[in-house]
Amino acid sequence: xSTGAPATIQTRTRDYLVMLVVMIVLTIxxxxxxxxxxxxxxxxxxxxxxxxxxxVYFALYTMHLSRETIALRRMxxxxxxxxxxxxxxxxxxxxxxxxx
Amino acid sequence: MTTxxxxxxxxxxxxxxxxxxxxxxxxxxxxxxxxxxxxxLSFVGLLLAYGILRAGSAVWRHPGEPGLNIPFTCxxxxxxxxxxxxxxxxxxxxxxxxxxxxxLWLGITALGGVLFLxxxxxxxxxxxxxxxxxxxxxxxRSAYASTFYVITGFHGLHVTAGVIYxxxxxxxxxxxxxxxxxxxLVALFWHFVDLVWNLVFVLVYLVPTGGGG
Numbered sequence: 186x187s188t189g190a191p192a193t194i195q196t197r198t199r200d201y202l203v204m205l206v207v208m209i210v211l212t213i214x215x216x217x218x219x220x221x222x223x224x225x226x227x228x229x230x231x232x233x234x235x236x237x238x239x240x241v242y243f244a245l246y247t248m249h250l251s252r253e254t255i256a257l258r259r260m261x262x263x264x265x266x267x268x269x270x271x272x273x274x275x276x277x278x279x280x281x282x283x284x285x
Numbered sequence: 286m287t288t289x290x291x292x293x294x295x296x297x298x299x300x301x302x303x304x305x306x307x308x309x310x311x312x313x314x315x316x317x318x319x320x321x322x323x324x325x326l327s328f329v330g331l332l333l334a335y336g337i338l339r340a341g342s343a344v345w346r347h348p349g350e351p352g353l354n355i356p357f358t359c360x361x362x363x364x365x366x367x368x369x370x371x372x373x374x375x376x377x378x379x380x381x382x383x384x385x386x387x388x389l390w391l392g393i394t395a396l397g398g399v400l401f402l403x404x405x406x407x408x409x410x411x412x413x414x415x416x417x418x419x420x421x422x423x424x425x426r427s428a429y430a431s432t433f434y435v436i437t438g439f440h441g442l443h444v445t446a447g448v449i450y451x452x453x454x455x456x457x458x459x460x461x462x463x464x465x466x467x468x469x470l471v472a473l474f475w476h477f478v479d480l481v482w483n484l485v486f487v488l489v490y491l492v493p494t495g496g497g498g
Contacts, residue, residue, distance in 0.1 A: 198377075201370050201373060201374065204369075204370060204373075205366065205367065205370050208366045208369075209363060209366060212359065212362055212363065212366065212483070212486075213359075215486075215487055215491055216355060216359050216491065218491075219355065219490075219491035219492070219493065220355065225493055228492075228493060229492055229493070232487050232491055232492055233487075235487070236483065236484055236487035236488070239483050239487075240480055240483065240484060243369075243476065243479065243480040243483070244480065247369055247373070247476050247479075247480075248473060248476045248477070248480075253307075253308070253310065254306065254307055254308045254310070256306035256307055257306075257307055257308075257310060257315070257318065260318065260319075260322075261318055261322065264322050264325070264326060265322075265325065268325075268326060268329040268333075271333070272329065272332070272333045272336060275333060275336070275337055276333070276336040276337055276340050277340075279336075279337040279338075279340040279341040280340035280341065282341065283340065283341045283342070283343070
């Protein structure tokens, strides 16, 4: 079992730029998907995927979760996954009732 | 550390061997993660209510209600993203015991937060142009208006708290008493504020509203 996660984590200078570029690109992609014409359902699905990707990238690299222990990673990720499933069920149920 | 030593150096924290589960992460860092998770679930609750209301409504944006300014909000989003990077630089400076750079980058991060809040004020109330309130987006008049103000307002409160937290740690860093661990905690909080904003930006601003006038 790993106990190697440091008390505080240092970031290399080159990594700052990579993080900045990735997050800017993801944000611009999101805006492009929203603004460009397309089928509404696909637009929403694509936006959700991009938002999720950005959130995961943020947690893993900007918040350094990727360099923490597995136990801390699980602790941080599991409530989010459960909440996302709960959200999916409730929003789908609401949409289904409306469409019926 | 002995009690006498702790009194002599009040800024020195107790340390213990690496934990089998959490490595050398401090108790304060674990506490911050637990707090952030519970806070995240508060946002999930709000976004969930928004999703249910929106999925169950035939018309989301009613005629006469203004649309949201995506280009302007995208700029605010980029400001928050840049401030997330600047707080990492501040943390690295604190690890290198570089007091001047720590204070500088914490200040730049706080400035990013203040810019974001100013932008949100301009959007809601208006500075050079009339804000959404004057354009007809009135709290309580529609689910679109109410969810918009509640979600962005709740996030704005977090940004305000983050700016105050950043300034407090900056003041401690300027006096030379802030530890790198403290800077890391404020950085975690600030990243969280940014992460949540990206979700709010996509769900509230970018998901097409259709209709409206």
